[in-house]
Amino acid sequence: MINCMIKEIELRKNYLKSNTLDSIYFGGGTPSILDNTDFTKILQTINSQFKLSKDCEITVECNPDDLSIKKLIFLKRIGVNRLSIGIQSFKEQDLLFMNRSHNRKQAIDCIHQAQKIGFTNISIDLIYSLPQQSLKDWKQNLDIAFSLDIQHISSYSLTIEEKTKLAHLIKNNEIKELEDLESVKHFDLLNKECIKNNFIGYEISNYGKKSYFSKHNSNYWLTKNYLGIGPSAHSYNGETRSWNVSNNTKYIKSLEENTLPSEIEILSKNQQYNDYIMTSLRTIWGVDLKFIKVNFEKSTYNYFLKKIEKWTRSEDIYQEENKVFLSTKGKYISDSICSDLFIVE
Secondary structure, three states: OHHHHHHHHHHOOOOOOOOEEEEEEEOOOOHHHOOHHHHHHHHHHHHHHOEEEEEEEEEEEEOHHHOOHHHHHHHHHOOOOEEEEEEEOOOHHHHHHOOOOOOHHHHHHHHHHHHHHOOOOEEEEEEEOOOOOOHHHHHHHHHHHHHOOOOEEEEEEOOOOOOOHHHHHHHOOOOOOOOHHHHHHHHHHHHHHHHHOOOEEEEOOEEEOOOOOOHHHHHHHOOOOEOOOOOOOEEEOOOEEEEEOOOHHHHHHHHHOOOOOEEEEEOOHHHHHHHHHHHHOOEOOOEEHHHHHHHOOHHHHHHHHHHHHHHHHOOOEEEEOOEEEEOHHHHOOHHHHHHHHOOOO
16 A cells, blocks of 8 residues: 555656645544554655655644654654644543543643654644533633643534434434534634634634644645545645545555546636635635635626625624635534535536
8 A cells, every 4th residue: 555655646746736845744544553664655755756845844643542652753753743633532531432542641641742752733633512511521621732732723513424323322312412502602612712822713623823823724725736645535736626536455456557546627717716715714814805806707706795795794704805704603604604605507
């Protein structure tokens, strides 16, 4: 698999318009379990095919129980300068409920160990709106997070996927889903505590201290180009969107035959507009009216102005000069607002 990923990097080196990378992200699973040799091979290949900016952000997604001291030392040595740790919760009952393999102590210890080794850019994931999770429980989680001197938090409301054990338990009334009103209170508390601790909500689910916004995340929200490598990976270069097959066997077979295991979609102007709205509206940078005016047809610009009228009246969005933003109230229904602003072909 690793050899095939290396071959894909070599075959797709010209996909991006620029040969200089400002972000490398090992994620989409648990890459921290990779053998050290595999990490080294991948980074060496990237370095041979691309230029890295002086302040290139190199992130590895990891779980607390994967971060031994030896692994942390190795990651630091090969140039990894940012960790994204899947903590999810600092409460034992939550971790058991989510079937996580680490415990509260491991979650806290791995952050302390990473800091001792020299990592100064650490992000953690936290989940809220769990069934039976009180506002007090959530506040305690946040208190612990902020006490650890981390730089970034990605926090998401629990999503109940169809055909999962959790969905089955809720359907059979064995577990009660948290009510929407309580979930809103959790989100409000998250924002309040982040502000109090000097974390800036630069996107609905992402909060960072000044100068610690994730470059990887920001590239998505600012519709910058990115290249994804490996099964199921997605790529975007402004004009096309591509995605690799999810089947490992098909992925390997394709690359062994020197064929890219991906499908490519050429984006229409309407699709490019929809992508821009979906990503930009969720951020502190907002939707730039000048950008729409310059990059799309006049009819698209007028369409956007017309569609936002009702959301402005309802105070779910607001405008400052040439930028349009979600209000705090609008963030609760961001998906609905975005879909209403889309152009359906």
